[in-house]
Amino acid sequence: MSCRPPLPPPQGLEENLLILFALGLLGLLLHGLPVVRHLGVLTPMGLCPLARMPLLRDNFTGPLHPWAWPEVLTCTCWGAPIIWDGTFDPDVAQQEAVQNLTIGLTVFAVGRYLEKYLAHFLETAEQHFMVGQRVVYYVFTEGSAAVPRVRLGPGRRLREEREEREERVARWRPWQNVSMVRMRALHAALGGRLGREARFLRCVDVDQHFSGTFGSEALAESVAQLLGWHYRWRRRLLPFERDARSAAALDPSEGDFCYQAAVFGGSVAALRQLTVYCARGLRRDRARGLEARWHDESHLNKSFWLQKPAKLLSPEFCWSSDVGRRAEIRRPQLLWAPKEYALPRG
Incomplete structure (x- = not known):
């Protein structure tokens, strides 16, 4: 990298x-x-290039200690912290969180994914996600799908965002069609009620569940999630889009880290910029009969290469047991459900 x-x-x-x-x-x-x-x-992951500088400070976590864990990379060359367990004080982060903010959590749940995953996702979010903060869950569904009723704590609400069915591409799997329209739907919602209600957003895939505290340490103007499979890999090995015809293409000399589209976030303004960039790239590729290797995730990686994220989350914040055991993954905050690509989403 x-x-x-x-x-x-x-x-x-x-x-x-x-x-x-x-x-x-x-x-x-x-x-x-x-x-x-x-x-x-x-x-080896390398050393934090800011390790000799004074304490970094983040508006949502208080002082950061990027050199507290020398086994992992804890900051980037452009000055963004990489948040790992042990690099911040959770008690200070909780105090910093009391800033009269409303946090939005968006999730797409259509077809069988709604039935199979959404209830557990919301129940675990109530236990672990931004506890003590004002939170609005924005559940994107299609048609008249029934969203499960989950008991919510004080200051926490759930809103249903109904999406019209778009024309499906027959040769794609259902999850591919969903990923191709997600950025467009998010951008449209950010320009409406969602953008007026929430100050910061987290966008998360529904086939996961919260397993640990996911608090204000995960907030910033723009936040990218390191992909658990590739966070130690060198740039030349990362699975970026290499087809120069695609809007998501990165040259072999480009790219910093491999980011996940399953978890990303930031301010409303930053996410409007990111989602419109990705939606335009997806639309351009589709008009040319192209499909990026990792769909919206490829376009998200291109966007974060051009506009560097203000904060990176370590793989602890989105982990899959399929990756295997890693000594540096102490307390995962989000865990993937076993993949079921054949499960209908629409």
Whole structure:
């Protein structure tokens, strides 16, 4: 990744590389190609380039301690903190949160995804998401789908945002069609009631559940989520869109980190800018008969390359057990449900 300073070559570098290469070949022989992605745990993350500077301070977390955890990268070269457990004081963050703010949480739940995941998503959000804050849940559904009734705490509301069905692309899976219209729907909603009610937004996929405190440390003008599979990978290995015809394309020399579209957020103004950029890129690709490798996520990564996020969340804030065990993942805040790509969403 471009923001990681080069580490000094250790003694016996050639021997270490040979060992790593041999382990990779052995893994391929024993377990097949999927084992290669687990080798990322052996890749050092680099050092925070701001570690020698005075304490960073974030408006929502108080003083930050980017050097408190030397095993992981805790800030970027453009000065954005990467929030890990241990880099902030949760008690101070809770005090900083009392700022008369309304936080919006958007989630798309259509078809069987509404029936299977939404109730558990909302129940766990009530336990862990921005506890003590004013929160509005914005549930995007289609047609007359019945949103489950969940008991909400004081100062917390749920609003249903009805979406008209758009023409589906027959060759795409249902989840692909949903991902292609999400940015457009979000941008439209941000220009209406949602944008007037909430000061900051979190946009989260419904097939997850909250498992730990998700508080004001996750707020900033624009917030990107590091992808759990690739947070240790070097830039040249990251799965960015490489087809130069696509609006989401990044050159091999471009890109900082691999970000998830399953969790992102920021202020209303910042998200309007991000969603309109992604929606235009998706529309342009579709008009040309193109489909970016990771759909709206590819366009989100292009947007965050051009307009750097003010804060990054570590993979603890959105984790999948499929990635495997990682020593630095102490207390996951969001956990993925097992993937069911064939489950109808619409």
